[in-house]
Amino acid sequence: MLDAADILRLESLQVHFPIQGGLFDRVLGRPAGAVRAVDRIDLNVGRGEIVALVGESGSGKTTVGRLITKLAQPTGGKLLFEGRDMTFVQDLSALRPYRHRVQMIFQDAYQALNPRHTVFDIVAEPLRSLRLVDNRTQLTDRVSEALASAGLNPPDDFFSRFPHELSGGQRQRVVIAGALAVKPELIVADEPVSMLDVSIRAQILQVLVDLRDKHNVALLFITHDLPLAWLIADRIAVLYLGKLVEIGSADEITFNPRHPYTVALRNATPQIGANAGRAELPALQGEVPSAARVPNGCRFHPRCPLAFDRCRQEEPPPIEVGPQHMSACWLAK
Amino acid sequence: MSKSTIRYSGRTRARAIKTFLGQFLGYGGAQLGLLCLVFFLVTAAMPNILVGPLQTAINATGDFLAPPSGQHLLGTDEVGRDVLNLVVHGARISLTIALLATVISLVVGTTVGMTAGYFGRWVDVWLMRLTDFFFVMPSFVLALVITPVVLEVMGRGREILGFRPSLFVILVVIGMTSWAFVARVVRSQTLSLKERTFVDRARVAGSSNFSIMVRHILPNLVPQIAANGALVVAGAIYVETSLSFLGLGDPLQPSWGTLLSLAQRAGAASAGAWWYLGAPGVCVLTVSLSFVLIGNALDDTFNPRRRVIP
Numbered sequence: 001m002l003d004a005a006d007i008l009r010l011e012s013l014q015v016h017f018p019i020q021g022g023l024f025d026r027v028l029g030r031p032a033g034a035v036r037a038v039d040r041i042d043l044n045v046g047r048g049e050i051v052a053l054v055g056e057s058g059s060g061k062t063t064v065g066r067l068i069t070k071l072a073q074p075t076g077g078k079l080l081f082e083g084r085d086m087t088f089v090q091d092l093s094a095l096r097p098y099r100h101r102v103q104m105i106f107q108d109a110y111q112a113l114n115p116r117h118t119v120f121d122i123v124a125e126p127l128r129s130l131r132l133v134d135n136r137t138q139l140t141d142r143v144s145e146a147l148a149s150a151g152l153n154p155p156d157d158f159f160s161r162f163p164h165e166l167s168g169g170q171r172q173r174v175v176i177a178g179a180l181a182v183k184p185e186l187i188v189a190d191e192p193v194s195m196l197d198v199s200i201r202a203q204i205l206q207v208l209v210d211l212r213d214k215h216n217v218a219l220l221f222i223t224h225d226l227p228l229a230w231l232i233a234d235r236i237a238v239l240y241l242g243k244l245v246e247i248g249s250a251d252e253i254t255f256n257p258r259h260p261y262t263v264a265l266r267n268a269t270p271q272i273g274a275n276a277g278r279a280e281l282p283a284l285q286g287e288v289p290s291a292a293r294v295p296n297g298c299r300f301h302p303r304c305p306l307a308f309d310r311c312r313q314e315e316p317p318p319i320e321v322g323p324q325h326m327s328a329c330w331l332a333k
Numbered sequence: 334m335s336k337s338t339i340r341y342s343g344r345t346r347a348r349a350i351k352t353f354l355g356q357f358l359g360y361g362g363a364q365l366g367l368l369c370l371v372f373f374l375v376t377a378a379m380p381n382i383l384v385g386p387l388q389t390a391i392n393a394t395g396d397f398l399a400p401p402s403g404q405h406l407l408g409t410d411e412v413g414r415d416v417l418n419l420v421v422h423g424a425r426i427s428l429t430i431a432l433l434a435t436v437i438s439l440v441v442g443t444t445v446g447m448t449a450g451y452f453g454r455w456v457d458v459w460l461m462r463l464t465d466f467f468f469v470m471p472s473f474v475l476a477l478v479i480t481p482v483v484l485e486v487m488g489r490g491r492e493i494l495g496f497r498p499s500l501f502v503i504l505v506v507i508g509m510t511s512w513a514f515v516a517r518v519v520r521s522q523t524l525s526l527k528e529r530t531f532v533d534r535a536r537v538a539g540s541s542n543f544s545i546m547v548r549h550i551l552p553n554l555v556p557q558i559a560a561n562g563a564l565v566v567a568g569a570i571y572v573e574t575s576l577s578f579l580g581l582g583d584p585l586q587p588s589w590g591t592l593l594s595l596a597q598r599a600g601a602a603s604a605g606a607w608w609y610l611g612a613p614g615v616c617v618l619t620v621s622l623s624f625v626l627i628g629n630a631l632d633d634t635f636n637p638r639r640r641v642i643p
């Protein structure tokens with residue numbers, strides 16, 4: 001798993017949000033506990049690789065993305081970019097070279113665009129802030145180029161429009177253009193198409209795949225949709241309650257899942273579930289527990305149809321189940 | 334950039350402004366408030382043309398405390414000065430002080446509120462303690478403390494920015510006591526704005542905190558600042574009036590408050606000289622009411638949700 005070509009490596013990265021206890025707890029000195037949003041994650045992304053991060057709502061996908069883009073501070077572990085330790089870098093001048101190379105695409109494009117800025121200013125902002133251009137001509141050229149790569153043609157038609165004058169698909173393209181403008185090497189895409197019409201999804205995904213194919217940009221593609229992950233990604237990492245439970249190639253995870261949670265996810269999606277031994281396991285039951293009260297042992301055991309005694313006491317470590325395929329389940333061996 | 338860009342931008346802005354004005358002027362309160370305000374602003378802009386130079390006891394023309402007549406439309410005061418003349422000149426002083434004090438309070442309040450809300454933690458705690466301190470500070474006490482200092486430093490007869498020292502004190506006192514209100518409003522708005530995704534995007538774009546505050550937060554605060562600014566002016570006029578009424582004004586640059594104070598001391602109420610008390614009193618009420626009407630209309634225009642409430 002440790003490859004010299006890796007652009008990004010997370011080593012037992014974790015973030016625990018403290019819970020503000022009530023007055024009683026504080027007076028009695030009771031510890032209020034913490035939301036274990038991301039719990040000791042190991043993940044690597046190679047140059048030009050597309051890795052999908054899949055999980056249900058609340059599993060911590062966005063938090064992982066925010067850790068990587070330095071919008072949230074980890075409480076432990078390591079974040080290595082090209083081998084350099086970026087875990088606790090917070091100072092803007094030290095962070096700027098990183099921002100130049102790691103960008104983010106946000107889930108809700110409407111929220112991600114300042115309603116009072118024009119498209120030109122939005123796309124130009126990283127170029128100006130990171131001082132990547134020397135003059136107005138260069139700035140205009142780079143903005144045009146980014147808008148064109150994101151599929152907004154002709155670019156000048158969009159320069160002075162405001163976000164509310166654009167369609168949902170166009171807005172997401174503007175967000176993408178803003179991320180592309182700096183020519184990054186890694187893009188974290190947080191559910192970039194989940195708010196879009198099906199008809200527009202394919203076009204937006206094509207823009208992202210083109211980025212990798214033409215510019216060798218690595219992509220961490222966050223989604224809750226397993227078939228979509230299979231479609232776009234080289235590898236898939238499955239997140240459950242802040243923990244990576246299975247990682248492997250897209251085909252392996254989709255057609256040969258080894259973790260009961262991944263199996264349940266796949267069975268829940270009719271397209272691939274139907275022809276892949278549906279009877280193996282019953283469908284998932286119950287709700288995802290809160291990240292503030294992670295179950296002991298294997299965190300999936302309250303919902304796992306195969307759970308046995310050991311699962312309730314001991315947390316399973318990641319176990320190699322094939323080449324480049326890891327599953328954190330006692331039954332994986 | 335091409336020509337099409339400029340045309341587009343102009344058109345979009347013009348359309349936005351037109352929509353805004355259309356909604357804003359749709360409120361009866363806004364129309365009434367603006368009408369009164371324009372009237373008083375015009376009056377304050379050219380007092381000498383309208384009523385001649387400010388009358389003093391020396392060049393006063395009328396009888397003592399004469400009731401309104403053809404010659405003195407609003408009667409005269411206890412030394413024979415024309416009340417209309419005094420009120421028109423007072424408009425200039427009152428409005429200038431109120432508007433300047435509002436500018437001070439908006440600048441200070443926005444800076445403090447935005448900084449506290451944006452940085453949070455100990456910055457917020459200490460700035461808000463400071464804000465609370467000024468929030469409960471009575472303006473009269475502050476004026477009593479500051480007046481001797483200013484007189485000592487500037488000298489009694491000198492003028493600061495065209496104001497005599499006591500008016501300058503009033504200006505500073507109103508500015509210092511009203512910014513806390515603005516700071517609270519701005520802080521709470523900033524708290525919600527800084528959680529918006531476009532602020533995260535700006536951070537990923539490598540923008541500094543300063544640039545995020547100026548380019549992302551501030552423009553989105555404008556509606557709140559404008560609506561509350563109008564209310565701050567209304568408050569400033571009241572405070573100016575009461576401070577002057579308590580004798581902190583300057584008889585050589587009489588504001589409406591000073592006139593009320595003079596009238597009260599001359600026994601206008603017991604002498605039945607209603608015009609002497611009434612003229613400045615009605616002016617104060619009308620102007621502060623117009624600012625309140627404008628502020629509420631601005632608030633309703635920017636906050637469409639509030640319009641549903643009858």
Ligand SMILES: Nc1ncnc2c1ncn2[C@@H]1O[C@H](COP(=O)(O)OP(=O)(O)OP(=O)(O)O)[C@@H](O)[C@H]1O
Pocket residue numbers: 017035036037055056057058059060061062063064224290291292
């Ligand atoms: N700032 C925070 N403070 C406390 N808890 C947080 C914070 N941010 C996230 N959480 C918690 O961390 C967990 C993971 O949240 P996250 O937003 O990363 O999930 P997600 O997988 O992106 O979900 P979704 O698919 O709904 O976007 C949730 O339980 C959430 O409540």
Ligand code: SF4
Pocket residue numbers: 259260261298299300301304305306307308311316328329330331
């Ligand atoms: S370890 Fe046990 S509970 Fe966890 S997934 Fe495997 S079988 Fe289920």
Ligand SMILES: [Mg+2]
Pocket residue numbers: 061062063107190
């Ligand atoms: Mg999310």
